[in-house]
Amino acid sequence: SDRAAGYDMPGVHVDGMDVFAVYDAxxxxxxxxxxxxxxxxxxCETYRYxxxxxxxxxxTYRTKEEEDRWHARDPLKHFRTTVVAQGDITAEELDQLDADAEALMxxxxxxxxxxxxxxxxxxxxxxxxxxxKDMMKRGVNMAV
Structure with a gap:
């Protein structure tokens, strides 16, 4: 995010494993x-599973323990647990949304x-x- 200054814009660093932090940013x-x-x-800093x-x-380059630590921070599971606990939506409604998305895919x-x-x-x-045409160079389209 520090590189954004070179493009004359602000940059923010966000925990990409936190759906709510990403939404706010x-x-x-x-x-x-x-x-x-x-x-x-x-x-957004995330983990490639x-x-x-x-x-x-x-x-070959990371341990099972490392993977387990990151899986414990799964953003979708955390989001689901949080919104259900807050009463924003029921688990059944989320299940239906999942089923609808699966059918659409x-x-x-x-x-x-x-x-x-x-x-x-x-x-x-x-x-x-x-x-x-003024971007054509020597008769060759620069896009090809």
């Missing part, structure tokens, strides 16, 4: 932007699986910006 950044005060860089790839074994995957593949000529459609 985001709400403040949105209010600042809507007031015409420009962007805010939000650095899984390896970089399916071939990566995280236990299943529909999206089904749609993608059943959709035809695009034509090869469409490979670069909506991938690169169309630069103005």
């Amino acid at each position: 985001t709400a403040q950044a949105v209010a600042r932007a809507r007031a015409g005060e420009g962007p805010t860089l939000i650095e 899984h390896g970089h790839t399916v071939f990566d074994n995280p236990l 299943d529909e999206a995957v089904k749609f993608a699986d059943e959709s035809p593949l695009p034509e090869p000529v469409e490979l670069y459609d909506d991938v690169y910006v169309d630069y103005p």
Whole structure:
């Protein structure tokens, strides 16, 4: 977040494992932007539970105890426990939201699986910006 100063904007460091802290930082950044005060860089420090790839074994560079400590701070579990304890929502309502989200994802995957593949000529459609002619260099589009 310190690097934000180099871009003439404020930066905030947030515990990314705390949903409420992230929400508060985001709400403040949105209010600042809507007031015409420009962007805010939000650095959310989190923990990567899984390896970089399916071939990566995280236990080669961290211990099971470390993973267990971070799992104890799971942001979704903490959020769920807190909002239910505060009476903001019931566990049953959260379960229904989870089921609805799961169904929506299943529909999206089904749609993608059943959709035809695009034509090869469409490979670069909506991938690169169309630069103005004055940004063309030696007849080559700089976006390609």
